[in-house]
Amino acid sequence: MVAAIAEHSIVRNLAAGRPDKSDEEELKKFSEEIKAKFENGEINTELMPKGNIPYKEWKGSALKPEANENCVECGLCAQKCPVGAIPMDNPKTVDKDVCMACMRCIKVCPIGARVLDETMKAGLVDKLTTMCTERKENELMI
Structure with missing residues (x-):
């Protein structure tokens, strides 16, 4: 499993231009690691994503175009x-x-x-801009 960073679909300035060349190189390395683990029989079939358990239930988004x-x-x-x-x-x-x-x-x-509703979009922009001011990195989770 890979968490790959890409430009946000609503707040386009967040992670703009991602994946970039650095991401592409890193993701290629990830693919080589995954392939090697498959070939060696090392893939964990009970992979648990990182995060806080119990995970927050997804109830959809109020932002609808x-x-x-x-x-x-x-x-x-x-x-x-x-x-x-x-x-x-x-x-x-x-x-x-x-x-x-x-x-x-x-x-x-x-x-x-x-x-999108401009008021709701502005609220989302404020929230995400606060949370996403630093560059996030891709992550290999195997």
Whole structure:
């Protein structure tokens, strides 16, 4: 198992440009270590991720992208939504119970018509900026 650092999907300035060349080199080394452990039969099949047990239950995210008045209903967001939360026949809507807040719809919208509530986004930016001021490193957990 590898924890790899990448640019945040909402707060794009956090880990911007990651993975970078240093990350790529480190991840390549990780892959070589993993391959060697597989070949030597050393992989622990009962791997437990690091962290505080019991882990916090995931209850979803309140940040759900919505279409604004600029939406032309092209349907690209619906086509690209990995969980089908945006219906093809009405792409201006989103099933907030299904949406996993991956922000792919925002990224793929050709006219920027998928957006987040600005107040909620500002709160998230403040929280994450405080937590993520230092460079985080990739981690191999085997």
